[in-house]
Amino acid sequence: MVPRDDSLQSISIQLDAKNYAYWSYVMKNFLQTMWGIVIGDKKKPTDEKAANYETLLDSWETDNSKIITWINNSVIQSIGTQLAKYDMAKEVWDHLARLYTQSNFAKQYQLEFDIQAIQQNNLSVQEFYAAMSDLWDQLALIEPDVLKAFKPYIDRREEQRLVQFLMALRSDFEGLRGSILHRTPLPTVDSVVHELIDEETRIKSHADKAPKTFTPAVFFVSQRPQSSNQNRPRVAFDECAFYKKKNH
Known part of the structure; x- marks a missing residue:
């Protein structure tokens, strides 16, 4: 360049x-x-x-x-x-x-730690993938050249990256995550990211279309305490038809 x-x-x-x-x-x-x-x-x-x-x-x-x-x-x-x-x-x-400048082992330790600790949280799928890719790329730079040319190692590394990425996703993608883990052969990380972006769009669209719910206000009417005034006049009742007595 x-x-x-x-x-x-x-x-x-x-x-x-x-x-x-x-x-x-x-x-x-x-x-x-x-x-x-x-x-x-x-x-x-x-x-x-x-x-x-x-x-x-x-x-x-x-x-x-x-x-x-x-x-x-x-x-x-x-x-x-x-x-x-x-x-x-x-x-x-x-x-x-x-x-x-760090020793390769110290750098590897730090990068492996960061990869295990990172979580998607509020990041979009694309933002989270960019953050993970940055860590993966840094880790790849300190790999021995002999491993970089060894296809079984590269295949294994791709599987490991897929697991790391899926583990750190939000629970919103639990259904798709379970589906991906049971596929044979396993897809690449890039293809999974494409699926997750589509799923993210679907979830957002569904949330936008969902009817808004409102919680009605609840009113409480307190009961007035009964008066303790014993001098309050009583109300007279008609004579009882059976016993021929009033107030019965």
């Missing part, structure tokens, strides 16, 4: 201290034609007696500035503020490498 001429063009990924392996992979490809400056192989010209010294110096400084700008555009602000003290791209790159 050839770096763009527009130095304000941002990279598609931002370094956030947890994704250094993937970020460095993207940046290495983006800075391929200038990589000698990043690692220090192409040093700043110092021979002022050289015939084309001014041209070489101007070219190096321009490329060095572009690299620093691109790196700053591809990190979160809290990391970018740490880089202001450096004037050379190599110093910037080395600083980030010292801070965020």
